[in-house]
Amino acid sequence: MRLLTHNMLSCNRKGVSNGFPLGIEASKLEVKEVDFNSDFLRHIYPKIEWKAFVDAAKSLGLNDLPEHVDDSMLEDDDFLHSFHHALLEVHLEEGALICPETGRRFPVNRGIPNMLLNEDEV
Amino acid sequence: MSVAGLRFSKPSVALAAPTPHLYVANCGPALNLTVSQITEAFEEHGRVAGVSVADDSGTRVIVSFERAEDAAAARGAWNGKPCMPLLGLVMFIDYALPRKTEMAKQSEPVFFCSLDMEIPGIILHSEFVSPAEEKELLAAVDERPWQTLAKRKVQHYGYEFLYKVRNVDLTKKLGELPTFVDHVVERMSALPEVANSTEKSLPFDQLTVNEYPRGVGLSPHIDTHSAFEGSILSLSLAGACVMEFRKYHKHSYDLHTSKANYDSRVHGTHIMGRGLDCEARQTIPDLHQTTYFSEQEMIEPPKVKVERRVLYLPQRSLLILSNEARYGWHHYIPHHKEDVVNGEKVPRSSRRVSFTFRKVRLGPCYCQFPHLCDSQAEIAEVPVSIINAWGSKDNDSTVLGREYTICSAVEDNAVHDKIHGVSLTVSEVKDATTCKVWIPATPEIEKMYVQEVYDAIAPHFSSTRFAKWPKVAQFLHSIAPGSIVVDAGCGNGKYLGLNPKCFFVGCDISAPLVAICAQRGHEVLIADALFLPYRTGVCDAAISIAVLHHLSSEQRRVRAIEELLRVVRHGGKVLITVWAVEQEDKSLLTKWTPLTGKYMEEWVGSSSHKAKGNLSENSLHMIQEGDTLEDKSADEEQEFVTIFSQKFDGQEDSRQMKEQQEYFVPWHLPYHRAEIGGASAAAVARGFARKDDKKGAVVYNRYYHVFVEGELERLISKCAGASVVDQFYDKSNWCVVIEKSCY
Numbered sequence: 001m002r003l004l005t006h007n008m009l010s011c012n013r014k015g016v017s018n019g020f021p022l023g024i025e026a027s028k029l030e031v032k033e034v035d036f037n038s039d040f041l042r043h044i045y046p047k048i049e050w051k052a053f054v055d056a057a058k059s060l061g062l063n064d065l066p067e068h069v070d071d072s073m074l075e076d077d078d079f080l081h082s083f084h085h086a087l088l089e090v091h092l093e094e095g096a097l098i099c100p101e102t103g104r105r106f107p108v109n110r111g112i113p114n115m116l117l118n119e120d121e122v
Numbered sequence: 123m124s125v126a127g128l129r130f131s132k133p134s135v136a137l138a139a140p141t142p143h144l145y146v147a148n149c150g151p152a153l154n155l156t157v158s159q160i161t162e163a164f165e166e167h168g169r170v171a172g173v174s175v176a177d178d179s180g181t182r183v184i185v186s187f188e189r190a191e192d193a194a195a196a197r198g199a200w201n202g203k204p205c206m207p208l209l210g211l212v213m214f215i216d217y218a219l220p221r222k223t224e225m226a227k228q229s230e231p232v233f234f235c236s237l238d239m240e241i242p243g244i245i246l247h248s249e250f251v252s253p254a255e256e257k258e259l260l261a262a263v264d265e266r267p268w269q270t271l272a273k274r275k276v277q278h279y280g281y282e283f284l285y286k287v288r289n290v291d292l293t294k295k296l297g298e299l300p301t302f303v304d305h306v307v308e309r310m311s312a313l314p315e316v317a318n319s320t321e322k323s324l325p326f327d328q329l330t331v332n333e334y335p336r337g338v339g340l341s342p343h344i345d346t347h348s349a350f351e352g353s354i355l356s357l358s359l360a361g362a363c364v365m366e367f368r369k370y371h372k373h374s375y376d377l378h379t380s381k382a383n384y385d386s387r388v389h390g391t392h393i394m395g396r397g398l399d400c401e402a403r404q405t406i407p408d409l410h411q412t413t414y415f416s417e418q419e420m421i422e423p424p425k426v427k428v429e430r431r432v433l434y435l436p437q438r439s440l441l442i443l444s445n446e447a448r449y450g451w452h453h454y455i456p457h458h459k460e461d462v463v464n465g466e467k468v469p470r471s472s473r474r475v476s477f478t479f480r481k482v483r484l485g486p487c488y489c490q491f492p493h494l495c496d497s498q499a500e501i502a503e504v505p506v507s508i509i510n511a512w513g514s515k516d517n518d519s520t521v522l523g524r525e526y527t528i529c530s531a532v533e534d535n536a537v538h539d540k541i542h543g544v545s546l547t548v549s550e551v552k553d554a555t556t557c558k559v560w561i562p563a564t565p566e567i568e569k570m571y572v573q574e575v576y577d578a579i580a581p582h583f584s585s586t587r588f589a590k591w592p593k594v595a596q597f598l599h600s601i602a603p604g605s606i607v608v609d610a611g612c613g614n615g616k617y618l619g620l621n622p623k624c625f626f627v628g629c630d631i632s633a634p635l636v637a638i639c640a641q642r643g644h645e646v647l648i649a650d651a652l653f654l655p656y657r658t659g660v661c662d663a664a665i666s667i668a669v670l671h672h673l674s675s676e677q678r679r680v681r682a683i684e685e686l687l688r689v690v691r692h693g694g695k696v697l698i699t700v701w702a703v704e705q706e707d708k709s710l711l712t713k714w715t716p717l718t719g720k721y722m723e724e725w726v727g728s729s730s731h732k733a734k735g736n737l738s739e740n741s742l743h744m745i746q747e748g749d750t751l752e753d754k755s756a757d758e759e760q761e762f763v764t765i766f767s768q769k770f771d772g773q774e775d776s777r778q779m780k781e782q783q784e785y786f787v788p789w790h791l792p793y794h795r796a797e798i799g800g801a802s803a804a805a806v807a808r809g810f811a812r813k814d815d816k817k818g819a820v821v822y823n824r825y826y827h828v829f830v831e832g833e834l835e836r837l838i839s840k841c842a843g844a845s846v847v848d849q850f851y852d853k854s855n856w857c858v859v860i861e862k863s864c865y
Contacts, residue, residue, distance in 0.1 A: 001645070004625060008661070011655070042604070110640060
C-alpha cells in the first residue's frame with residue numbers, strides 16, 4: 001500500500017464520524033522504484049490532504065516533506081522528488097491501519113489492507 | 123557395533139567389487155522382521171557387524187559383515203532367491219560403499235529462544251503445559267489406538283492426514299478434536315499471536331499426535347501449503363529434541379529442475395521415505411546423514427545452498443510456526459539418539475510425543491512462496507505477461523458477457539464476470555435514504571454462492587479473465603491524466619492500470635482475487651463494495667464492472683451505487699455494467715438454474731432443509747446444505763423468504779419464465795486445476811458443488827440477479843445527486859455512465 005492510497009482511505013465503521021486519516025503501524029516497508037513523472041505529480045497534488053500525507057510519511061520515517069506547500073513548489077525539482085518518493089515508491093507491506101476515532105485496526109499483509117468490517121460494525 | 127548410528131542407502135551404480143556392506147531390499151521391520159532375526163539369518167555366512175534400516179520405508183536394510191567375502195557369500199546365496207531362514211522371503215541384495223560426509227557433528231549453534239532464530243513467524247513458549255497436564259495428555263493418547271508408520275506411531279483427530287497424498291480428505295471428517303485437549307486448545311486459542319493472526323488459524327480442527335522413539339526424527343519438509351491454513355502449533359511432550367529449519371535458496375535449488383536429478387542419484391533415505399511418514403510435498407536429501415554413495419557420486423556431491431537455524435524444543439514447550447516459518451522453511455528433526463547442543467551431548471528420551479494442531483484449508487494457498495506452494499504451482503504456468511498481451515492484442519475477441527477463455531475447455535466458463543458485494547440486509551427498506559439501518563448479516567446466498575465460490579475458483583477464474591472490454595477501455599481512456607480511479611469489485615484487476623496516466627485503486631471482497639491483483643503489482647485492498655473504505659469525494663472516476671448483479675436485494679444494489687457516487691468528486695463519473703436478462707445468446711439461459719419462489723422457500727425454510735421433489739439435480743445438491751441459516755433469527759428468515767416469494771410470485775408456474783431474474787450460473791472448474799483439492803472435494807461433499815465427469819469439472823453455482831431493461835436507470839433515480847449521461851446495451855450487458863451532480 002502506497003501513501004497515496006493511504007491518503008484516500010477512511011474508516012467507515014458504523015458510528016464513526018471522522019475516520020480519516022488512519023494511523024499507521026508499520027512493521028515492514030518496501031521501496032519500489034517508479035518512473036518520475038512531474039506532470040502526474042502536479043495533477044495529483046490538489047487531491048492530496050497534505051497534512052495527513054506529511055504525518056503519514058513521518059510515521060514511516062520520511063521526514064523531508066514540508067509542513068506547508070504552495071503551488072510554486074510544484075516547480076521545484078527537489079520537492080517533487082521527495083513528494084514522488086513518499087507518495088508512490090514507499091509501500092507499507094506489513095502492519096496495520098488504525099481508525100483515529102475508535103482505534104479499530106485494519107491489518108495490512110503482503111501490502112494488502114484488509115478493510116472489511118465485521119457484521120456488527122456496519 | 124561398528125555401524126551404529128550410521129545411515130545407509132543403496133548406491134546408484136551397482137558395485138562390481140564386494141564390500142562388507144550389503145544393501146538388502148525387501149527385508150526389514152515393515153515385513154515383521156526384527157534386527158536379531160535378520161542378524162541371526164545372515165550370520166549363517168559369517169560374523170555380522172551390524173544391521174540397520176536403510177531408509178524410512180521399513181523394507182530395506184543394511185547388513186554389514188566384518189569381512190567382504192562373507193558379504194559376497196550371503197549375496198550369492200540369497201540375491202533374488204528365496205531365503206529359507208527368513209520365511210522364504212526373496213530379497214534383492216547389492217553392495218554398498220561407505221562415504222563420509224562433512225556432518226557427523228552438529229556444527230550449527232542451537233538456539234533456545236525463538237527470537238534469536240531471526241525467522242519471521244517462529245514462536246516458542248517454554249513450559250506451555252504443566253507436568254500434570256503433560257501426564258494427563260500422554261495417558262489419554264496411550265489409551266487410544268496408534269497407527270503404526272515405518273518408524274513412528276501416529277494418531278489423527280479431526281481429519282486424517284493421508285501420507286500418500288500429503289493432504290487431508292475434507293470429505294472424511296473423523297469428528298471433533300478430543301475433549302482431553304480442550305484446555306490446551308483454549309489456552310492456545312487465546313494466545314495473541316494466534317487470536318490476532320491475519321491468516322485464520324482458529325478453530326483448530328486437525329490434530330496429529332506423533333510418537334517418536336529414541337533415534338527417530340522427521341525428514342526435512344514443509345507441511346503441504348494447500349492442506350492447512352494459519353499457524354501450525356506443536357506441543358512437545360515426554361522429551362526434548364532439536365529442530366532444524368532450512369531455507370533452500372531459490373536459485374541454488376530449483377525444485378522443478380533439480381529434483382529429478384536428486385531422485386536419480388540419491389536413492390536415499392528421504393526420497394524413498396517420502397510419502398510414507400513425511401508430511402511434505404517435496405523432500406530434500408538429508409545432508410546431515412552419513413550415506414553410502416557410488417564412487418562416482420563421491421566425486422560430485424550435490425551442491426545445495428542452504429541456510430540452517432537450529433532450535434531446541436524443550437519438553438512441555440509449544441512451537442508456533444506461521445507466515446515465513448510455516449511456508450518458506452523446511453523443518454527437520456535429526457534421526458539421532460542424542461542431540462549435540464552447543465558442544466554438549468544431550469541424549470534423547472526413550473520417546474517424544476508431539477501434539478500438532480492445525481486448521482484445514484478450504485481454498486487454495488496464496489502464500490509468498492509460490493515455488494514451494496502446491497496451490498500456486500499451476501497458476502505460475504500462465505505468466506501474467508502472456509495474459510496481458512492477449513488482452514491488449516485481442517480486443518476483437520472480447521465479448522462482454524462471454525469473453526473468450528485461455529484455457530478453453532469448458533464452455534460455460536466463457537460466461538464472464540467477477541465478484542462482489544457483500545454484507546447485506548434482508549429487510550426491505552422502502553426509502554433508500556433511510557438505508558442507514560442495516561441488519562448486520564450478509565445474505566447467505568451471497569456468502570455461499572458469490573463469495574465462497576469466487577474464493578474457491580479465483581485462480582482459474584482469473585486465468586480466463588484477461589480480455590478487456592473496449593467500452594470500459596474507452597471510458598477509462600476518456601479520464602483526464604492524473605486522475606484517481608476506483609474500481610469497486612475489481613476481480614482479477616484486469617482494468618487496473620489500463621490508463622497509465624491515472625492512479626488506480628482496486629478493491630474486492632475476495633481475498634484470493636485481491637492477492638492475484640497484488641501479485642501483478644496493482645494497488646488493491648480487500649473491501650466490500652457496499653462499504654467502500656474511501657473518504658467522500660476522493661476519486662475522479664469509479665467503475666463497477668459486473669458487480670451489482672451479484673447483490674441479492676434491490677436495497678443492496680442501490681446501496682452499492684450510492685457508495686460509488688459517494689466516493690467520486692462532484693462532476694466525477696461512474697461506469698456501471700451488469701448482465702442483462704436479454705442475453706444475445708438465448709441458449710445460455712437454458713444452462714442456468716432459475717431460482718423460483720418455491721425453491722427459495724424450501725432452501726431457506728426453517729423447518730425443513732431437505733429436498734422435496736421437482737427441483738433440478740443442481741438445486742437438490744444445494745438444498746442438502748443443511749445449516750445455512752441456523753444462526754439467523756426466525757424473523758429474519760421469514761423476511762428473507764417473503765422478499766423472495768414476492769419477487770417470484772406468479773412466476774413459479776409460468777413455463778415462459780419471461781421475468782425470471784434470479785439464477786444460478788454454473789462455473790466449471792476443470793479437474794486438472796490446482797484449486798481442485800481439498801476445498802472442492804469438501805464443496806462436493808456438502809452439496810455446495812457437484813462433479814460433472816463428462817466435462818471433467820467440478821461445477822460451482824454463482825448467484826446472479828440479471829437486470830431487465832431500464833432497471834439500472836430506475837435504481838439510479840433513487841440515488842441523490844446522480845444524473846445519467848450515457849446508457850447503452852452492449853454484448854448482453856446493460857451499461858450506464860453517471861455523473862455526480864455539482865450541488
